Amino acid sequence: MSHTNCISTLLDLKDKNITFSKNCIQETQIKNVRSKLILGTLSFQPTHCYHCGHSFDSNIIKHGFKTSRIKLVKTSRIKLVKISGFDAYLDLKKQRYKCRHCDRTFTLETSLVNPNCFISTPVKQAIFLEASHKKSETDIARELNVSHSTVNRVIHSSYEEQPLPFNSLPKVLCFDEFKSVKSAEGAMSFIFCDASNGKLIDIVEDRRLSTLRTYFMRFSKAAREGVTHVVIDMYAPYMTLIKEVFPKAKIVLDKFHIVQLVSRALNKTRIRFMNQNKEFYNKFKHYWRLLLKAQEDLNATHYFYSNCFKKMISQQEIIDFLLALDPELKETYDFYQTVQQAIKLRNLEIFHHAIQHPSDLLSHEMKTALKTLTHYQDYVKNTIETPYTNGVLEGINNNIKVIKRIAFGYRSFYHFKARILIIHKYTFEQKKKRNQAV
Ligand SMILES: [Zn+2]
Numbered sequence: 307m308s309h310t311n312c313i314s315t316l317l318d319l320k321d322k323n324i325t326f327s328k329n330c331i332q333e334t335q336i337k338n339v340r341s342k343l344i345l346g347t348l349s350f351q352p353t354h355c356y357h358c359g360h361s362f363d364s365n366i367i368k369h370g371f372k373t374s375r376i377k378l379v380k381t382s383r384i385k386l387v388k389i390s391g392f393d394a395y396l397d398l399k400k401q402r403y404k405c406r407h408c409d410r411t412f413t414l415e416t417s418l419v420n421p422n423c424f425i426s427t428p429v430k431q432a433i434f435l436e437a438s439h440k441k442s443e444t445d446i447a448r449e450l451n452v453s454h455s456t457v458n459r460v461i462h463s464s465y466e467e468q469p470l471p472f473n474s475l476p477k478v479l480c481f482d483e484f485k486s487v488k489s490a491e492g493a494m495s496f497i498f499c500d501a502s503n504g505k506l507i508d509i510v511e512d513r514r515l516s517t518l519r520t521y522f523m524r525f526s527k528a529a530r531e532g533v534t535h536v537v538i539d540m541y542a543p544y545m546t547l548i549k550e551v552f553p554k555a556k557i558v559l560d561k562f563h564i565v566q567l568v569s570r571a572l573n574k575t576r577i578r579f580m581n582q583n584k585e586f587y588n589k590f591k592h593y594w595r596l597l598l599k600a601q602e603d604l605n606a607t608h609y610f611y612s613n614c615f616k617k618m619i620s621q622q623e624i625i626d627f628l629l630a631l632d633p634e635l636k637e638t639y640d641f642y643q644t645v646q647q648a649i650k651l652r653n654l655e656i657f658h659h660a661i662q663h664p665s666d667l668l669s670h671e672m673k674t675a676l677k678t679l680t681h682y683q684d685y686v687k688n689t690i691e692t693p694y695t696n697g698v699l700e701g702i703n704n705n706i707k708v709i710k711r712i713a714f715g716y717r718s719f720y721h722f723k724a725r726i727l728i729i730h731k732y733t734f735e736q737k738k739k740r741n742q743a744v
Contacts, residue, residue, distance in 0.1 A: 313344065317386060317396075318428055321416045323350040324398065333392075341393040345381070348416050349401040356415075358408035369404035372413040384418065385425050385451060387432050393451045396426070425456060433460040437725065438732030440705070442712045458721065465724035470508060475529040476500035479555075481538045482699040483513045484706050490719040491517070497699065497706075501537060504698035506730045509723045515543040522551040537694045539563040540682065558688040560696040561649050564679070569598050571675035572642040578671075579635055586631060589614045593624050600650070601643045637667040645679070652690045658683075702730060 313319075313326045330345045354361045371380040381397040388394055398418075404411045418426050429450055436446045437457070447454045478501035486495035492512030499506045510521050522530065533555045538544040540563055548557055576597060580590035592614050596604070599621075606622035615624070629636040641660060648657035661680050668676065679686060706726055713725075 313346075317344070317389075319418060321348075321418050323414075324348050324416065324418065336393065336395060339393055341395060342389050344386075344394070344396045345399075346396055347399045347401070348414055350414065352403060352412075352414060355403075355405040355407060355410075356412040357405060357410045360405065360407040365406040367404055367406070369402045369411050372400040372402050383424060385429050387426075387428050388449075388451060425452060430460050433457055434464050434728070437461050437464075438728050440708050440712055440729060443725075461721070461724050461728065465727060472524055473526045473529050475525055475533055476502060476505075476507070477533060478502060478535045478694055479507075479533055479537070480694075480696045480699045481536060481544055482696055482703060483541075484703050486511070487710075487717065487719050487722050489717055495719070495723075497702065499699055499702065501535070501694050501698065504701070505734055506702055506727065509726060511719050511723075513541075513543075515547055518543075518547050519550060522547070525551075535688070535692060535694055537696050539696070540567065540678065545685075556688045556692075557685045558692055558694050559682060559685045561689055562696065562700075564649055564686060564689060565646055567675050567678060568642045568645045568672070571669070571671040572597065572638055574671040575635060575638045575669040578669075579632060583631070586628075589624075589628065593628065596621055596625055597628065597639065598642075600646060634667050634669050637665040638669045638672045641665065641668055641672055641676070649690065654687060654690050657686065657690060705729065705733075 309328065310325045313330070314322070314324065324346045326344070326346050332343045332345070334341060334343050336343065352362055352366070355366055360366070372382065373380050374382065381399050384396045384398055386394040386396050396418075398416075400413045400416075402411055402413050415421055418428075420427075429452065432450055433446060433452065433456070436450070437443070437460070443454060443457045443461075447457045450457075480499050480501045481496070482498070483494040483496050486493065490511050492514055494513045496510040496513035496518060497506065498508065510518060512518075530552050531554050533552045535558050536544075536548050536552060536555045537558045537560055538548070539560050545557055548555055573594070576590055576594060580587055583590075604621045604625060606620050609618040609620050611617070612619045612624070615627075629639055641664065644656060644660040647653070648660060661676060661683060664673075664676055709726060709729060710722070713722075
């Protein structure tokens with residue numbers, strides 16, 4: 307391997323027109339930092355004049371090297387990826403040519419850097435790769451010896467390269483929202499993904515109906531009509547939206563949110579009851595989790611010492627004791643258990659029976675929840691009949707929180723969004739690769 311070849315391979319330079327002399331690596335202070343400096347020359351015979359396009363002939367001649375107008379040096383300093391922990395630069399002499407056809411001069415170009423740019427392509431690729439991990443941009447900038455605004459710019463440009471396909475949408479969509487950045491239009495931003503594989507499709511700044519309607523109307527009619535199911539939480543504007551923009555889609559309420567509706571009602575009932583009966587306050591406070599636990603998961607055989615009861619007791623006995631205190635609590639508890647069971651076992655009959663024949667003793671909190679369930683019973687039916695959930699989106703939302711935290715918040719929504727999409731795309735593709743390998 308020749309000398310030039312060794313260095314090119316080491317620096318991962320794709321441009322074979324850059325050559326290196328024998329003593330081309332120096333160690334110097336650049337901006338008061340000990341750095342590695344490599345001297346190289348870019349020279350080759352161009353195929354045509356860069357200005358008039360005339361093909362190369364004897365009237366296009368070498369014309370010295372490109373000179374910086376400010377520093378009057380014949381090299382341009384290009385930032386490279388760090389070498390063994392040191393900042394690294396390439397001082398590149400670029401061959402200049404003069405064209406006698408148009409009487410103008412031009413400097414040779416290289417794939418290593420864009421014209422008028424001093425950050426090499428490998429550095430940009432490194433920025434992009436680092437940006438796809440959960441890492442703050444300040445850290446990326448410091449590690450790669452570039453400014454914060456360079457990191458920003460690279461993230462923006464790489465994100466803008468991928469426009470949304472407005473003529474296709476997945477069959478099943480998941481809708482959700484997350485708490486957005488301060489500068490965003492709405493307090494909550496909207497996020498949606500493909501339910502079949504968890505691929506994040508896009509993020510919309512504002513989840514309000516008018517914004518979302520305009521947004522989805524940009525998709526073609528055929529794409530919108532192809533959507534068969536949309537999984538949502540109980541946010542009424544989504545329902546209006548779906549009826550308007552996805553005429554053929556069925557609304558599926560997310561399982562988790564249905565159970566949450568009834569468990570909150572039960573919890574409120576418990577708290578009210580706890581505050582009214584001070585002598586049982588501790589017992590209700592301490593064992594709130596047991597009340598929310600699915601009935602069949604309660605342990606009836608394992609006895610443990612309870613400080614509240616001052617004796618050995620099992621989980622089942624605690625629940626029996628608490629429920630015996632009040633018939634209203636008992637009925638509310640039973641209703642909660644039935645709904646939870648129906649959703650878990652995907653049994654429509656149990657669900658219908660529960661909401662059509664509720665006990666008069668239900669607490670008023672649970673009656674409110676029941677009203678909601680009755681109102682949305684068609685959507686709950688879809689939940690029970692299909693396997694779709696918003697589970698994948700909850701995972702993405704957790705990631706978003708982490709991204710926000712490591713960056714100490716984001717000022718620009720646009721930038722926040724770009725970063726989320728880049729990180730998601732990366733993790734998504736890694737996951738796909740892993741699945742293929744298995
Ligand atoms: Zn020319």
